[in-house]
Amino acid sequence: xxxxxPITLVSIILLITSGFVYxxxxxxxxxxxxxxxxxxxxxxxxxxxxxxxxxxxxxKENTSxxxxxxxxxxxYSLMGFLSITLFSGIxxxxxxxxYFFTPIYYQFDTYNLISKVHLxxxxxxSIFFIVHLSLHFKKVKNENF
Amino acid sequence: xxxxxxxxxIIASFALFFVASFVIYGLNPKVxxxxxxxxxxxxxxxxxxxxxxxxxxxxxTADAKMGNPKAIPSSSECVKCHKKEFEEWVPSLHSISGxxxxxxxxxxxxxxxxxxxxxxxLSRFCDSCHNPIEVAMGKNNPIISVEPSDVxxxxxxxxxxxxxxxxDAELGNGAITFDLNKAYDNLSxxxxxASPTDHARAFGSAKTNKLLKSAEFCGACHNERYYPPVTxxxxxxxxxxxxxxxxxxxxxxxxITCQDCHMNYEPVKFIGDLQKGIVxxxxxxxxxxxxxxxxxxxxxxxxxLLFLRGGVLPGVDVKEYFRLIDKQKPTTLKFxxxxxxxxxxxxxxxxxxxEIKVKVTNVGAGHNLPTGVVxxxxxxxxxxxxxxxxxxxxxxxxxxxxxxxxxxxERFRDKKGKIIMDHMTFKxxxxxxxxxxxxxxxxxxxxxxxxxKDALKVKxxxxxLWYKIAYEELVIKTLHRNIPIPKxxxxxxxEEIK
Numbered sequence: 001x002x003x004x005x006p007i008t009l010v011s012i013i014l015l016i017t018s019g020f021v022y023x024x025x026x027x028x029x030x031x032x033x034x035x036x037x038x039x040x041x042x043x044x045x046x047x048x049x050x051x052x053x054x055x056x057x058x059x060k061e062n063t064s065x066x067x068x069x070x071x072x073x074x075x076y077s078l079m080g081f082l083s084i085t086l087f088s089g090i091x092x093x094x095x096x097x098x099y100f101f102t103p104i105y106y107q108f109d110t111y112n113l114i115s116k117v118h119l120x121x122x123x124x125x126s127i128f129f130i131v132h133l134s135l136h137f138k139k140v141k142n143e144n145f
Numbered sequence: 146x147x148x149x150x151x152x153x154x155i156i157a158s159f160a161l162f163f164v165a166s167f168v169i170y171g172l173n174p175k176v177x178x179x180x181x182x183x184x185x186x187x188x189x190x191x192x193x194x195x196x197x198x199x200x201x202x203x204x205x206t207a208d209a210k211m212g213n214p215k216a217i218p219s220s221s222e223c224v225k226c227h228k229k230e231f232e233e234w235v236p237s238l239h240s241i242s243g244x245x246x247x248x249x250x251x252x253x254x255x256x257x258x259x260x261x262x263x264x265x266x267l268s269r270f271c272d273s274c275h276n277p278i279e280v281a282m283g284k285n286n287p288i289i290s291v292e293p294s295d296v297x298x299x300x301x302x303x304x305x306x307x308x309x310x311x312x313d314a315e316l317g318n319g320a321i322t323f324d325l326n327k328a329y330d331n332l333s334x335x336x337x338x339a340s341p342t343d344h345a346r347a348f349g350s351a352k353t354n355k356l357l358k359s360a361e362f363c364g365a366c367h368n369e370r371y372y373p374p375v376t377x378x379x380x381x382x383x384x385x386x387x388x389x390x391x392x393x394x395x396x397x398x399x400x401i402t403c404q405d406c407h408m409n410y411e412p413v414k415f416i417g418d419l420q421k422g423i424v425x426x427x428x429x430x431x432x433x434x435x436x437x438x439x440x441x442x443x444x445x446x447x448x449x450l451l452f453l454r455g456g457v458l459p460g461v462d463v464k465e466y467f468r469l470i471d472k473q474k475p476t477t478l479k480f481x482x483x484x485x486x487x488x489x490x491x492x493x494x495x496x497x498x499x500e501i502k503v504k505v506t507n508v509g510a511g512h513n514l515p516t517g518v519v520x521x522x523x524x525x526x527x528x529x530x531x532x533x534x535x536x537x538x539x540x541x542x543x544x545x546x547x548x549x550x551x552x553x554x555e556r557f558r559d560k561k562g563k564i565i566m567d568h569m570t571f572k573x574x575x576x577x578x579x580x581x582x583x584x585x586x587x588x589x590x591x592x593x594x595x596x597x598k599d600a601l602k603v604k605x606x607x608x609x610l611w612y613k614i615a616y617e618e619l620v621i622k623t624l625h626r627n628i629p630i631p632k633x634x635x636x637x638x639x640e641e642i643k
Contacts, residue, residue: 006154013158021166030331030347032173037336039165096339105226105338108345115342133151 004054011047016126041093048086071135078128081121088118178329180210186283187290192263199280201375202273207324212281219295220303221460233432236470242300243276244455250623255571270375273319274366277305295459304328314364314388321365363403364388378574387516394585396511407435416483416509435480440614442474483509487610487636499595503608506588513582521615523554528593532602539595551591554579566618609637
């Protein structure tokens with residue numbers, strides 16, 4: 001688990017930034033915007049698989065160290081929000097990949113729902129991730145002094 | 146120490162993102178659809194208004210340029226994802242509005258009629274509604290310098306309506322402005338499948354859909370006026386006023402739009418509900434465009450139908466084409482029948498004369514009956530009286546050619562006042578009505594007087610309202626064949642005298 005923090009940090013930052021850049025700025029240049037989408041989708045997929053492997057270990061290693069209830073609440077909420085975000089992201093990835101084989105797609109309303117869920121929970125992940133890191137830094141700082 | 150390491154990773158991640166963004170945006174400059182300058186369309190002729198390249202049609206492009214044949218996608222591109230909508234649109238008349246053989250040949254004949262008076266340029270008037278993409282590309286020209294593409298053969302193709310930005314129903318004659326730049330989002334198929342919402346966003350669908358749901362959008366083509374140079378007359382001739390008819394009706398006052406009936410998944414039920422006073426606008430709209438042309442959906446005609454519809458559309462094979470038409474046909478027939486009602490409301494004998502009153506009501510259409518190109522689409526009433534031995538005593542209106550037949554049609558007339566039966570638009574100098582068409586939710590009462598030898602023998606009275614999509618003269622003129630056009634029974638009533 002030595003690389004858990006760098007991998008997670010880099011992945012989440014790149015996923016959040018690429019996602020929001022695509023959402024907010026793609027319409028100014030769809031060609032460039034699409035590249036952000038490709039990066040976002042593939043990175044999201046690999047990160048999802050990585051988390052399936054890494055999160056149980058991360059929890060196992062750290063749960064006993066968490067003494068603050070707030071930190072515990074934020075961490076578990078973050079995990080929940082992240083799961084929903086990644087799951088809704090994978091729901092976007094399935095039709096994306098299917099295009100190269102047998103295209104499958106959902107009803108437009110279903111897409112709308114998935115997109116909204118993905119966006120709302122990604123926003124929550126961004127906030128809770130910052131809080132999670134802040135609490136972690138605070139804890140480390142307290143331990144050092 | 147660990148905090149410092151994390152900070153470094155965070156800063157490095159953001160730095161990586163910013164560098165990547167600059168590289169991505171730097172290597173991918175915005176690709177825009179570029180319309181073609183009118184001067185760059187070789188030999189493009191502008192005999193009238195230089196500012197209006199599609200005149201006498203009222204069509205316009207948002208960038209005031211000609212359409213780019215290399216960049217405008219065919220509807221067969223859209224079918225990859227919008228299969229349902231494509232399959233609804235394929236059997237409709239909107240998909241063949243440009244390639245329908247009778248229409249296409251009618252254009253040729255009209256153009257030929259005016260060959261020394263910018264006939265080809267005049268055809269922009271007709272094609273502004275029937276084949277707007279072709280007009281926008283500059284194909285309606287004496288010398289064609291536009292390379293062919295699938296979308297030019299698709300009549301009202303997906304990109305036309307779904308890039309519309311403005312419509313003027315009062316002006317009519319194809320007064321739609323469309324922004325082809327919207328059909329050029331450059332998103333790959335996989336990206337669209339991942340997030341079609343963005344494709345809709347690129348097309349500006351929130352704004353466009355509002356326009357597409359309005360009656361004004363339909364009215365831009367379903368209001369047709371002939372004025373010079375289209376007609377030799379100096380006055381404006383109202384050839385088609387479907388939108389105006391709707392606007393003055395109960396339907397417009399109750400916000401029932403064209404789309405509510407013609408793009409309804411269950412149009413007959415919707416019309417039935419309206420008659421019961423139930424107004425429930427559909428949540429979703431189909432692309433069937435239910436209309437009045439049952440002949441061009443008659444699959445019993447087999448190869449002839451294919452011939453009349455101008456062959457198969459790009460993106461569909463013959464078998465599938467017939468399957469889709471067959472699927473739509475029953476509703477088209479029921480839809481037509483839902484429009485009118487015929488009632489024998491009274492009968493009395495006065496001095497050996499049987500007086501019969503027949504009431505014809507427009508019960509289901511949000512426009513007059515008949516409507517559209519009424520010099521061709523017409524309806525007439527047949528009254529048949531028979532005796533107790535089933536012998537016909539009186540029969541008026543067996544065909545639309547009968548003497549004194551009660552018929553609802555327009556008569557195009559040339560400069561000499563002679564009736565034009567074959568839709569020669571460019572020589573139409575006047576338009577008259579045989580009798581006023583029937584407005585929505587209104588009736589006309591027709592009185593018949595049948596002279597009888599023996600009134601007691603009258604047994605059956607039957608009234609039938611027939612509809613025909615065109616006159617045979619049009620087929621003779623355009624296809625050089627004398628093919629009888631089938632008549633369609635819109636409504637009937639029968640009374641037995643005991």
